[in-house]
């Protein structure tokens with residue numbers, strides 16, 4: 001109840017402003033003390049995935065804490081893991097504002113952020129400062145000014161820099177707001193990306209005597225045949241996990257509402273079915289060879305269970321947290 005009251009006030013403010021304002025307030029020392037006093041830690045329900053032990057199945061999806069500024073706050077909400085980023089080798093401003101739009105009646109968000117972030121060095125400094133001892137993933141991408149043909153270099157730079165500071169790395173080739181990025185999911189570009197990424201992982205593994213798993217984050221706008229092809233390549237190159245899915249460009253899912261023409265990636269409830277279907281196809285193809293981290297439209301205990309039934313081993317949440325608040329996370333963790 002309390003969250004829905006606060007939400008009413010927050011939703012009066014422009015979405016990106018209210019996002020930043022809320023996180024800044026919640027991150028203050030005094031609020032942290034209150035959280036420690038009133039939010040009891042949730043008992044851990046460990047699960048093994050990618051060779052790591054996660055305290056529970058529920059993670060924060062990429063994009064919420066792009067620069068790793070709020071790691072300790074999000075860990076207090078009970079998340080078993082936190083995926084930071086997307087971060088790029090160099091800082092960049094992203095697309096012009098406004099670039100986040102809420103569709104309250106649909107429980108949806110459309111965003112066209114374009115990888116606004118302060119760069120990988122800044123993220124590393126923030127990870128070093130955090131007290132969180134749980135699982136951190138870092139989601140990496142390419143800079144806007146890097147051509148798609150040279151994109152792999154940006155991923156390799158990020159892997160090399162972040163390797164010692166993260167538990168897993170997520171390769172984002174599915175954001176719809178960076179021109180041509182999704183081309184990396186197909187053909188020679190995809191194979192080269194997987195080959196060079198695995199080579200870099202092996203080199204870093206030897207250098208640091210530490211194995212950091214690599215996950216690939218895919219789009220929901222793929223055909224069945226494309227998913228089958230992607231699955232075969234993921235198995236061939238021994239990729240550690242797949243994250244399904246990013247936001248969708250399919251706005252027919254919200255065609256009845258007045259803002260449906262706004263360009264950008266759609267997330268939240270309208271994405272749920274589409275993203276579950278992708279997880280199901282992946283699961284049939286990958287069997288138990290490669291774990292799936294399911295994300296897209298989780299807004300209740302039932303939808304979390306549905307994602308797991310579709311084949312996800314772990315789940316992540318973004319829009320559900322905006323619409324239902326921290327209680328959703330705790331309820332799901334307790335009931336899964």
Ligand SMILES: Cc1cc2nc3c(=O)[nH]c(=O)nc-3n(C[C@H](O)[C@H](O)[C@H](O)COP(=O)(O)O)c2cc1C
Pocket residue numbers: 061062063064066085086100109111113115139172175217245246247267268269271295296297298316317318319320
């Ligand atoms: C405002 C916003 C920003 C996002 N930024 C990123 C990002 O930087 N990298 C990424 O991989 N996914 C990003 N996402 C996608 C989410 O991580 C997630 O895959 C997607 O929103 C579907 O989950 P949901 O329905 O629970 O929101 C973003 C989503 C939103 C709404």
